[in-house]
Amino acid sequence: MAKSPEEQHPVKTFGWAARDPSGVLSPFNFSRRATGDDDVRFKVLYCGICHSDLHSIKNEWGFSAYPLVPGHEIVGIVTEVGSKVEKFKVGDKVGVGCMVGACHSCESCSSDLENYCPKMILTYGSTYYDGTITYGGYSDVMVANERYCVRFPDNLPLDAGAPLLCAGITVYSPLKYYGLTEPGMHVGVVGLGGLGHVAVKFAKAFGLKVTVISTSPSKKEEAMGHLGADSFLVSRDPDQMQAAMGTMDGIIDTVSAVHPIVPLLSLLKSHGKLVMVGAPEKPLELPVFPLIVGRKMVAGSCTGGMKETQEMIDFAAKHNITTDIEVITMDYVNTAMERLAKADVRYRFVIDIGKSFTATNP
Structure with missing residues (x-):
């Protein structure tokens, strides 16, 4: 017997979503799937704001699905791992970038270039394997297959490191x-x-x-x-x-x-x-x-595969490369989007998710 949506996605999650092409973001309650055998679940602490988020919430590329929870520069701390997960354990620093799935059988996937897979699944606004819409990192909890998770070195700050997952x-x-x-x-x-x-x-x-x-x-x-x-x-x-x-x-x-x-x-x-x-x-x-x-x-060129993304993060940590950021809380996000449209930021907004949601969603 097929599982109900509530059984498939029992993890109550709080975030902010756009409901239409106006692009205005507001509080949104939704659910994520339970941690599968190959999944990593983590508490989101920071999420960068990418220019792609601005295009997406306004449907400027023509393929946005609402409600849309943006965010693909997501970092936090692992809270649960599936029974088959090998690369991560509870307490690890972890990140998720632009994608959360692919076919794993095409030439691109076989070459560690999941980002060029014709069936690549974007972190938000895409259809996942189970038919549900993916939601991004403007939220307090994230669940992703370990293949699409990046280990963050201890010396790389989570806030200034988050935008590296895309930028x-x-x-x-x-x-x-x-x-x-x-x-x-x-x-x-x-x-x-x-x-x-x-x-x-x-x-x-x-x-x-x-x-x-x-x-x-x-x-x-x-x-x-x-x-x-x-x-x-x-x-x-x-x-x-x-x-x-x-x-x-x-x-x-x-x-x-x-x-x-x-x-x-x-x-x-x-x-x-x-x-x-x-x-x-x-x-x-x-x-x-x-x-x-x-x-x-x-x-x-479009982002990179997961192997290269980990290589990039390790290279950044070795050479002390971080992004120049302005940290905001979620209640400022609509103003941040207006400023981003005017290029009024040096050089990347990062949302302090942990601070934002402590009071609103304990």
Whole structure:
């Protein structure tokens, strides 16, 4: 006899959800599944706010399902493990990023690239194996298969480490895959926001020469001071762009707004790679001639597989890489979303879930 929904999902959970494309988040009671044999259950302590959350709560990509509990930069402390779990025990620091499931039989899954599986299950707003909608980390409890859990090293702070589960792997993976990690290489980073500032930190840790490319001259001091970039280009300054032509081995483009990319291609050396990790809502203009004359590449990259995500977290801990964050409580989240839409944050909001829900949901 089939189990009732209450029997399948007996774990009472409290979070905040969007109910419609207005994107307004408000308190939401729901349930999560019991801890299965291969599952890890943990108390959520922090959850980063990703730009994807903003797109999703407003259904700007066209596939949001409501009610929607966002959040895929989730960290906390393990409270229960299934009987077959081998990697985690109660009390461990743990994180869950952008996905919670995949087919485990395709070529991508077999290559530890679950993020490219055609049946990859997103941490929120996707349909899980049991037919239910997945809910994310703007909540007090999380349950996930151990395959999709990341062990957090003790020296990596949970709050400033949480955004690495999306922002960190999103820039680490293309640097590795496209061969942009050899010390001495010159890499450009377009945009100095939630992704861009982390890209600078990882690139410097790899020993690269890093140039930040921005439309905002006001960001030069931050880029070259606090973040340690080697140089700074104002993309709207034709003289600066002209002087830097043909100097870069690769560029990581983190901008999610529509912007011209032909000027960026001119910065690349022959055989250079422009890797897109931002997600503009409209198509970009791409003339072919600039690609042909320098055998240049425009490529893309989307997060990373679970093996590489753990590798990235360990690398971050070794090199003391964290995100620059503004910690908020859940009652500020709608204001934070408004500010995020205006790029008014340096550089990532993180919700203190433990503090937020202590009073509202003991």
